[in-house]
Amino acid sequence: xxxxxxxxxxxxxxxxxxxxxxxxxxxxxxxxxxxxxxxxxxxxxxxxxxxxxxxxxxxxxxxxxxxxxxxxxxxxxxxxxxxxxxxxxxxxxxxxxxxxxxxxxxxxxxxxxxxxxxxxxxxxxxxxxxxxxxxxxxxxxxxxxxx
Numbered sequence: 001x002x003x004x005x006x007x008x009x010x011x012x013x014x015x016x017x018x019x020x021x022x023x024x025x026x027x028x029x030x031x032x033x034x035x036x037x038x039x040x041x042x043x044x045x046x047x048x049x050x051x052x053x054x055x056x057x058x059x060x061x062x063x064x065x066x067x068x069x070x071x072x073x074x075x076x077x078x079x080x081x082x083x084x085x086x087x088x089x090x091x092x093x094x095x096x097x098x099x100x101x102x103x104x105x106x107x108x109x110x111x112x113x114x115x116x117x118x119x120x121x122x123x124x125x126x127x128x129x130x131x132x133x134x135x136x137x138x139x140x141x142x143x144x145x146x147x
Contacts, residue, residue, distance in 0.1 A: 059130040
C-alpha cells in the first residue's frame, strides 16, 4: 500500500510535465519502473496507491486527466460557516450547562463561537498555503482546539 499526500505539489516544468506524476502514471498503467543506472525494466506487482490532494491553487498544480483517470475520486468539501456554527454552538452550550455556568456566561457562548468562526474564515481567505508557507492550512480541528 502506497499513500501519497499532496500529490499535486510537484511543480510543472517549462513544457507542462510533472516528472514525479509521470513516474507514478507509468507505475500504475504498466506496473513497471525503469532502473536508471542499468536501463532495464522492473515489474512491480500487488500494490495499491492512495493519494490525497488539495484543490489547485496556492502553489499546487492541476493534475492531468491522463493521471486522474487511474483513480476513484472522492471530494470532501469544507464545512460551511452555518454547519460550523451549529456544531460548535452545541458543543459550547452543553459544556456551559454541564459545568453549571451562570446565565450571563452561557449567553457569551454564542458570541465566542461566532467570533472564532469569523476569525477562522478570515485566516482561510488571507493566509493561503504556498510551497514556502505550506503550514497555512486551517481546518475544523483548529476550531475545535479553541473549544
